[in-house]
Amino acid sequence: MNAAVKPPQNHVERARTMPLADIDVSDITLYQQDALAPYFERLRREAPVHWCKNSLYGGYWSITRYHDIVAIDTNHKQFSSDHTNGSFVLDDTTLNAVEGGIAMPNFLGMDPPTHDDHRMAVSPIMAPANLLRFESLIRSRTKDLFDSLPLGQTFNWVEQVSIPLTTMMLATLLDFPFEDRARLTRWSDIVTTRPGYGLVDSWEQRTAELMDCLGYFQTLREQRQKLPPKADLISMLAHSPAMQGMTPTDFLGMLVLLIVGGNDTTRSSMSGSAMAAHLYPDEFAKAKADPALLASLVPEVIRWQTPIAHMRRTAIEDVEFRGQQIKKGDKVVMWYLSGNRDETVIERPDDFIADRANARRHLSFGFGIHRCLGNRLAEMQIKVLWEEMLGRYSKIEVVDAPLRVPSNLIHGYLDIQTRLHA
Amino acid sequence: MPKITYITSSGVEHVVDADSGISAMQAAVSHRVPGIDGDCGGVAACGTCHVWVDPSWLDRVGPARPGIESEMLALTDGRTPCSRLACQIELADAHDGLLLQMPTDQH
Ligand code: HEM
Ligand code: FES
Numbered sequence: 123m124n125a126a127v128k129p130p131q132n133h134v135e136r137a138r139t140m141p142l143a144d145i146d147v148s149d150i151t152l153y154q155q156d157a158l159a160p161y162f163e164r165l166r167r168e169a170p171v172h173w174c175k176n177s178l179y180g181g182y183w184s185i186t187r188y189h190d191i192v193a194i195d196t197n198h199k200q201f202s203s204d205h206t207n208g209s210f211v212l213d214d215t216t217l218n219a220v221e222g223g224i225a226m227p228n229f230l231g232m233d234p235p236t237h238d239d240h241r242m243a244v245s246p247i248m249a250p251a252n253l254l255r256f257e258s259l260i261r262s263r264t265k266d267l268f269d270s271l272p273l274g275q276t277f278n279w280v281e282q283v284s285i286p287l288t289t290m291m292l293a294t295l296l297d298f299p300f301e302d303r304a305r306l307t308r309w310s311d312i313v314t315t316r317p318g319y320g321l322v323d324s325w326e327q328r329t330a331e332l333m334d335c336l337g338y339f340q341t342l343r344e345q346r347q348k349l350p351p352k353a354d355l356i357s358m359l360a361h362s363p364a365m366q367g368m369t370p371t372d373f374l375g376m377l378v379l380l381i382v383g384g385n386d387t388t389r390s391s392m393s394g395s396a397m398a399a400h401l402y403p404d405e406f407a408k409a410k411a412d413p414a415l416l417a418s419l420v421p422e423v424i425r426w427q428t429p430i431a432h433m434r435r436t437a438i439e440d441v442e443f444r445g446q447q448i449k450k451g452d453k454v455v456m457w458y459l460s461g462n463r464d465e466t467v468i469e470r471p472d473d474f475i476a477d478r479a480n481a482r483r484h485l486s487f488g489f490g491i492h493r494c495l496g497n498r499l500a501e502m503q504i505k506v507l508w509e510e511m512l513g514r515y516s517k518i519e520v521v522d523a524p525l526r527v528p529s530n531l532i533h534g535y536l537d538i539q540t541r542l543h544a
Numbered sequence: 545m546p547k548i549t550y551i552t553s554s555g556v557e558h559v560v561d562a563d564s565g566i567s568a569m570q571a572a573v574s575h576r577v578p579g580i581d582g583d584c585g586g587v588a589a590c591g592t593c594h595v596w597v598d599p600s601w602l603d604r605v606g607p608a609r610p611g612i613e614s615e616m617l618a619l620t621d622g623r624t625p626c627s628r629l630a631c632q633i634e635l636a637d638a639h640d641g642l643l644l645q646m647p648t649d650q651h
Contacts, residue, residue, distance in 0.1 A: 196589045196612060238618060249621070250648050482583045489589035491615055 133157035137164050146177050147184055147457065148212055148530045150319075153431070156526060159472070162186055162460035171446040179212050182434075182453040183446070188464035188485065190444060191456040194435060196490040198233060201435035201454055203492060205231040208436030210492075211531055212455055216314060217375070222325025224332065225371050226313075228379035230492055237491060240376070243362040244355055245495055247295060252353050253498060256294065260506050263290055268510050271542060276521055279540040283507075284392035291503060292385050297354035298342070309335045310385040313378050319528050336374045343373070355380055387429040388500050390527075390534030392507055394427030397538065398474040399511060400520040405476040410512045418481035420505050425484035426474045431459040431533040433488055458485040459533060517543040546640040550577045550595075553648040562635050568644060569593040569631035579646040586631035591616045593630040594623075598643035602626055605633060605642070622647040 133152070137145070137160035145161055152158050165172050165186045172184040185191050194201050203210040205218060205227040215223030217231060229240035246252070267286060271277070285307055292310075293303040312328055315321045322328045339356065346352070346360040359365050359376065368376070399406045409415045434455045441448045448454060462485050463471040487494035494500070511518065518540060525537035550558045550572055558578075562571035572580040572593070584590035594617065597605045607625065608614050613632050617623050630644065 192584065192587060192589060196587065234615070241619065245619075245621075482581055483585050487583075489584050489587075490612075491619060493590055493619075 129157050129159045130155055134160045137161045142169050142172070143175065145172065146174050147460075148174070148177050148179060148182070148455070150528050150530055153530055153533070154526050154528050158459065159463065162457065162463060166460060166464060171444045171448075173446070179214065179453070182212060182455050183448060184460075185454060185456045186460040186464075188461040188467040191458065191461040191485055192489050194443075194454060194456050195433070195488055195492070198435075198491055200437060200439060200441050202233050202438045203231050203433070203435055204233040207438055208434070208451075208453060210433055210435070211314075212432060212434045212453065213316070213531070215316060216531075217378070222317070222328070224329055226332075226375040226378045227372060228375035230379055230383070231375075234491065239364045241495065243365050244358055244376075244380070247353065247355055247358065248495060248499060253502060255353075256291075256499065257502055257506070259294060260287075260291065260503055261509075263287065264506050264510050268514060273542050273544050276539050276541050279396045279520075279538040280389070280393050280535050281537075283396070284389040284535075287392060287503070287507070288385050288389045291388070291499075292381065295355050295384060296342075296380070297346075297352065297356060302338075305335075305338070306381060306385070309378075310381045313382050314386065314529060314532050332374065332378075335377065336370060339373070339377055340370070383494075384496050384499070386532045386534060387496075388503055390429035390532065391424050391427055391500065391504050393524075393535040393538055394429070395423050395504065395507060395511070396518055396540055397520060397524065397535075398423050398426060399518040400540075402474045402476075403517060405474055406512070406518070409476045409508070410516075413509070413512060415476045416505055416508055418478050419476045419508060420501050421481040421484060422475060422478050423504060423508075424486045424500070425462050425468075425481065428459045428462045428484075428486050428533055430486065430488075431530055432457050433492075456485075458488070461485045515542050515544065519543065546635055546637055546642065548572075548635065548639065548642050548644065550580070551643065551645045552579050553646055562639075564636050566635060567631045568595065568633040568635055568642075569629070571635060572630060580630060582631060584631075588612045588616055588629050588632055591620045591629070594620045594647055595628055595630045595633075595644040596622075596624055596626045596647070597628055597633075598645065599626055601642055604638065608632075620647070 147161050170187045175181050185194055209217050210231045214220045217226045219225040229237045289303050289307050292306050293300055312321055312331055317324050342356050343360045346357045351357055351361040409419050432455050437448045437450055437452045439450050465471050487497045520540055522539040524535050527534045545561050548560050548562050560571050560575045569582045569586055573582045581592040583592045608617050608628050613629050617627050
């Protein structure tokens with residue numbers, strides 16, 4: 123039987139009865155408990171443009187309906203993601219020099235024209251010829267990895283599958299020394315954290331590790347500058363005329379975008395793949411019988427998981443939106459996690475459906491000028507992963523409740539105890 | 545019912561009998577023409593419906609409009625003066641015979 127996960131009953135009740143004004147969907151404990159669905163459902167229905175007055179991050183607007191999210195995401199003239207106006211994530215400390223955070227500006231946090239110049243400098247990495255080259259590499263690595271996994275024993279899918287595969291990919295994109303690649307995973311993790319969530323003990327520690335990251339990449343960039351241009355991200359940055367005047371701060375910001383943008387996201391899609399295979403065995407069997415379904419299954423698993431829970435913008439003028447008065451300077455949060463569950467746009471949105479019609483219509487990659495640069499590469503990685511999963515196993519079983527990332531941005535897992543069946 | 549010809553990057557032609565009043569993206573997606581994804585549902589927000597209008601048709605179809613269509617196109621590979629977002633081309637009977645070429649990759 124296919125069974126969607128039910129949110130914890132106490133949250134269903136609380137979401138239904140608590141005063142609307144008190145709902146705070148940024149509360150990280152809700153993510154740890156996978157308890158958001160009933161809150162988002164109520165907001166979509168009763169307050170689709172909702173003001174939360176008090177949160178860890180101050181006041182913020184929540185946008186929860188699919189079409190409203192598209193409207194905000196494509197209106198960068200009024201809803202800016204520029205780091206000089208705010209940030210593109212709810213928590214200002216993640217990328218800006220506030221509280222203990224440090225400035226890491228990057229083009230997802232820039233408005234045109236700088237955004238376009240920076241994006242153009244790295245976008246050739248996704249050219250068709252490069253994607254083709256990556257595909258064979260991804261396939262052989264994925265095969266090797268599955269060859270090494272035990273049948274019938276339990277292991278942590280996140281550690282054994284999602285992290286190694288995405289870290290290898292990231293190392294390839296950056297042409298990063300392969301033996302040091304575990305450091306990439308660490309840097310990726312500490313960007314999106316604050317002290318107190320188990321990864322770093324203090325802001326000083328976070329800053330020091332990020333400075334190590336910067337130093338490491340500065341050496342790489344100097345080496346690449348002396349070599350002829352190659353198709354890796356660091357060479358592209360080293361040789362791009364537009365990137366020559368980059369300050370260390372700008373360089374770190376760009377690195378952080380490339381590391382986190384391409385890593386945690388694809389990792390969560392791979393982890394979500396194990397969860398989907400476990401929770402929807404009939405869908406797994408359907409796809410196993412008809413691999414052509416991968417064309418819809420791949421975007422569907424990326425929608426169902428929604429690896430980035432939100433992106434944020436900052437209003438740069440007073441705007442009336444759906445009858446609400448959004449003030450200049452207000453934080454506006456687009457909850458992709460909610461838009462991808464909008465029942466007025468997506469049928470049976472809680473379910474993972476391998477042959478969903480219109481599966482490509484989802485919010486996981488955002489829209490507008492900041493739409494994900496790496497979406498085709500991400501889809502290819504997920505496609506190859508599923509080809510191997512479907513080709514090898516009759517069933518992928520998750521034997522224990524998964525442990526989730528304590529974050530309202532990275533919607534993913536820390537531990538999924540999994541057992542493979544031949 | 546205008547006949548629209550979509551030409552893939554490898555030169556394969558897909559001829560579609562389109563309804564007037566829908567967009568060139570919708571016509572392609574509903575006939576499963578490969579190479580046009582239309583991820584955003586047709587609001588000029590994703591750039592996955594980029595086409596090159598055959599130069600002989602450019603006068604009648606018109607160039608990309610300023611604003612969001614031009615901004616999205618600026619971020620796609622292979623933009624030319626003939627580039628349009630197919631979702632922003634509303635088809636009419638006058639478009640019978642229209643030729644639209646597709647770039648090698650959409651994202
Ligand atoms: C399933 C995997 C992925 C998901 C869900 C995802 C999601 C996103 C989202 C939501 C955005 C912001 C969109 C917006 O603000 O409208 C974004 C932007 C971006 N992503 Fe991805 N991403 C994924 C994989 C990748 C990969 C593999 C790369 C490659 C390095 C990448 C690089 C980027 C970059 C550079 C941007 C900034 C684009 C800009 O501002 O113009 N992403 N991604
Ligand atoms: S369908 Fe998204 S831009 Fe045309």
